[in-house]
Amino acid sequence: MSLTRRRLFQRLVTPDANQLNPEVVSDRGREARVGFAEQATPAGAKVVRISSNENPLGPGQHVLDALVGKFPEAGRYPFNATQHEGTLPAAIAAKFPGAKAENVVMGAGSGEILTNAVRAFTSAAKPLATPWPSFENPTDTARKIGTPVRQVKLTDRLQIDIEKTIDASKGAGLVFFCNPNNPTATVHGKATVADFVKRVRAASPDTIILIDEAYHDYVTDPNYSSAVDLALSTPNVFVTRTFSKAFGMAGLRIGYAIGHAPTIRRLNDFKLPYGIGTPHIAAMLAGLNNPAHIEQERKRNTDVKAFTLKAFADLGFTATDSQSNFIFVNLKRPAAPFRDACAAAGVLVGRDFPPYEKTHCRFSIGTMAEMQWAVDVFRKVLGTTTTTASKERRR
Numbered sequence: 001m002s003l004t005r006r007r008l009f010q011r012l013v014t015p016d017a018n019q020l021n022p023e024v025v026s027d028r029g030r031e032a033r034v035g036f037a038e039q040a041t042p043a044g045a046k047v048v049r050i051s052s053n054e055n056p057l058g059p060g061q062h063v064l065d066a067l068v069g070k071f072p073e074a075g076r077y078p079f080n081a082t083q084h085e086g087t088l089p090a091a092i093a094a095k096f097p098g099a100k101a102e103n104v105v106m107g108a109g110s111g112e113i114l115t116n117a118v119r120a121f122t123s124a125a126k127p128l129a130t131p132w133p134s135f136e137n138p139t140d141t142a143r144k145i146g147t148p149v150r151q152v153k154l155t156d157r158l159q160i161d162i163e164k165t166i167d168a169s170k171g172a173g174l175v176f177f178c179n180p181n182n183p184t185a186t187v188h189g190k191a192t193v194a195d196f197v198k199r200v201r202a203a204s205p206d207t208i209i210l211i212d213e214a215y216h217d218y219v220t221d222p223n224y225s226s227a228v229d230l231a232l233s234t235p236n237v238f239v240t241r242t243f244s245k246a247f248g249m250a251g252l253r254i255g256y257a258i259g260h261a262p263t264i265r266r267l268n269d270f271k272l273p274y275g276i277g278t279p280h281i282a283a284m285l286a287g288l289n290n291p292a293h294i295e296q297e298r299k300r301n302t303d304v305k306a307f308t309l310k311a312f313a314d315l316g317f318t319a320t321d322s323q324s325n326f327i328f329v330n331l332k333r334p335a336a337p338f339r340d341a342c343a344a345a346g347v348l349v350g351r352d353f354p355p356y357e358k359t360h361c362r363f364s365i366g367t368m369a370e371m372q373w374a375v376d377v378f379r380k381v382l383g384t385t386t387t388t389a390s391k392e393r394r395r
């Protein structure tokens, strides 16, 4: 590796996982500034961004090596590169028994696929059914194209309400099932998902079922397992996955859908041509072929999450059973003033998630050092901000 390339790496990666690297840290959480909530920070300020559910360490060295190694080919279109985009579906399919390239479609992030699914499968006459709150992309897309949206409230335990979602799916073009669900981090087990799919198909045979597994790699619940095998064998079902979370490549924009070939073909019709850059293709393949790195990331996340949940519990606040790299905490007060106070102290936390914005806040899991710093800030802010209950008592 040339000296120049090594210098580039030094700028890109945090040498010690437990060390705060302001350059890297402050480049994360774009979602908090663009598109969702503007959270301005003074230039050069040290900031912990735990607002966008990213992997705080970014990609591993093996991915960075592959990425930089392909920069010389960046002048080539992805279809002319030595590792071209057309080979990616087969590379993904090889990881799932029984899957073929025709079962996979790539996207510039799984977000592209969620958008395309709404465009492909819904219309003014064929609504979108979705739990609420859940990841907003399908709802936002549906509203833009004039598709009616049936939002289904979560249960009291902040889980997706299976019965009500099945009801809402009747006659819908698409049902969105986010597992684990963002922002609540709750998950449904394999048997429940299989039963849900069976019953939606019986109640509404033409409805397409989208199971979003963006946070699959972080789940530790033994009752959970992926629905990919179900999607491969069941018409009208597909799963979306992303390289943005455990793989640490949110900035590279790579995701995919996997499922029954005719459904995948319809998604292909809406696909952005050459949406994945030439060096990014190499990075994705390097990440895909290093499962040990993902295992390590899952363990790291589980440990730091336990520390963070305990810190909140010690302060008297409870969270849902998180099966992800973020936690949804009942702060017993509106999220907005809490978020502003944290931002003023350099810690950026999740956006509002109506109808829970008056009580709950979402926190992504950063590095241990980031969370230790963040917890100190939370302790101070929670000691000073006024709770809804105490405000009401004063009225």
Ligand SMILES: Cc1ncc(COP(=O)(O)O)c(C=O)c1O
Pocket (backbone or CB within 6 Å): 052, 053, 108, 109, 110, 111, 112, 135, 178, 181, 182, 212, 214, 215, 241, 242, 243, 244, 250, 253, 254, 255
């Ligand atoms: C549940 C869920 N699905 C999909 C996405 C989109 O991710 P990307 O477009 O980066 O793959 C996100 C992003 O936060 C998410 O939380």
